[in-house]
Amino acid sequence: MKGGAQGSGGVLRHLTVPIVLAPMAGGPSTPELAVAVDRAGGLGFLAAGYLSAERLQRDLLATEERAQRLGVNVFAAAGEPADPEDVRTYAARLGPEAARAGVDLGEPRFDDDAFDEKIDVLCRYPADAVSFTFGLPPPETIGRLRDAGSEVWLTVTSPEEACRAVDAGADALVVQGVEAGGHRGVFVDDDGQSELSLLAALQLVGAQVDVPLVAAGSIMTGRALAAVLVAGAAAGQLGTAYLRTPEAGTSPAQRDATASDRRTVLTRAFSGRLARGIANRLHDQYAGDAPRAYPEIHHLTSPLRAHGRAAGDPDLINLWAGQAHRMAAELPAEELTLRLAQDAREAIAVAAARLGPPGARAGVPGANAAARSRSGGGQG
Numbered sequence: 001m002k003g004g005a006q007g008s009g010g011v012l013r014h015l016t017v018p019i020v021l022a023p024m025a026g027g028p029s030t031p032e033l034a035v036a037v038d039r040a041g042g043l044g045f046l047a048a049g050y051l052s053a054e055r056l057q058r059d060l061l062a063t064e065e066r067a068q069r070l071g072v073n074v075f076a077a078a079g080e081p082a083d084p085e086d087v088r089t090y091a092a093r094l095g096p097e098a099a100r101a102g103v104d105l106g107e108p109r110f111d112d113d114a115f116d117e118k119i120d121v122l123c124r125y126p127a128d129a130v131s132f133t134f135g136l137p138p139p140e141t142i143g144r145l146r147d148a149g150s151e152v153w154l155t156v157t158s159p160e161e162a163c164r165a166v167d168a169g170a171d172a173l174v175v176q177g178v179e180a181g182g183h184r185g186v187f188v189d190d191d192g193q194s195e196l197s198l199l200a201a202l203q204l205v206g207a208q209v210d211v212p213l214v215a216a217g218s219i220m221t222g223r224a225l226a227a228v229l230v231a232g233a234a235a236g237q238l239g240t241a242y243l244r245t246p247e248a249g250t251s252p253a254q255r256d257a258t259a260s261d262r263r264t265v266l267t268r269a270f271s272g273r274l275a276r277g278i279a280n281r282l283h284d285q286y287a288g289d290a291p292r293a294y295p296e297i298h299h300l301t302s303p304l305r306a307h308g309r310a311a312g313d314p315d316l317i318n319l320w321a322g323q324a325h326r327m328a329a330e331l332p333a334e335e336l337t338l339r340l341a342q343d344a345r346e347a348i349a350v351a352a353a354r355l356g357p358p359g360a361r362a363g364v365p366g367a368n369a370a371a372r373s374r375s376g377g378g379q380g
Helices: 031-039 053-063 084-101 115-124 139-148 159-168 198-206 222-230 252-258 281-289 296-311 333-355 367-375
Strands: 019-021 044-047 070-075 129-133 151-156 172-176 213-216 235-238 264-267 275-278
Touching: 019 031, 019 044, 019 333, 031 044, 031 053, 031 333, 044 053, 053 070, 053 115, 070 115, 084 281, 084 296, 115 139, 139 151, 151 159, 159 172, 159 198, 172 198, 198 213, 198 222, 222 235, 222 333, 252 296, 264 281
Parallel strands: 019 235, 044 070, 070 129, 129 151, 151 172, 172 213, 213 235
Antiparallel strands: 264 275
């Protein structure tokens, strides 16, 4: 971790592998995972979400002298406090579930996830890139981080959000498709926000802005990485692909669920904010009643989810994962990163070969079939 970013995607230009580790708050992100991805030539990331400022500082120090480059993700905003009655109603609905598990529900509260304290830490211990999710940070925050030597990356899901992010001074944009695991990065968490898939979002955002783009959305293979690079991304951001690596802090129950073929859903049941995860009983029974109330519901369900992780009960855990989660490989993170990069190189070469050499005669529909007919060719 050195800081000293060069701005306008300078961090991305210095990667030898165009892979950015997605920050995965709530356990999967670890310093060991970030260091392993960095060692392979990608950009390791830490998730500051839900951590105390003190814990973030410890995680940053745990990467010092071990990683050449590092990114940190911070939750930018939580919107407005929810209607307390909506939260109380949902708590009453979950009460019997908590009683069966033998735990008390948490105290719902509205907070900013220690935003100012974490920014202070990041100014004392600068990362190469600091990304924000859930909206735009204050202008003074962007200025402080840049003065400390960090690039500022902003997460967007639509061309409209991208334009606002660039106007705010983003050095790069993380373009998130609806396929992505975890919370949606929308600026405003309501049902009218972007549902663009990753390739659609990349094309639309790329036509509107002129900053480096990092593609996020269930990229699980080298071929998928190749696709987003060809579509204009400077790198792919991968999270679900690393959930089964030994360096990740993923719970055993989530490791097993990630390897399954179970479907994913968008749900508010666990946090009150729309997020993609593997469907389970808690979602199926309670998502229809969950209000738009983040982070109140996150705090409310926290003890229930902690119990589920400790007991190995996947029906009580927020199993955040992208749509193609079943393709997650159980490999060391460094080996996985190198393999993904090599597979992407091969996929791009194969795709280029399909196009033929430059200047090759353009085909006319039916012309090849007609030529075969005239020469007596065809299938035997």
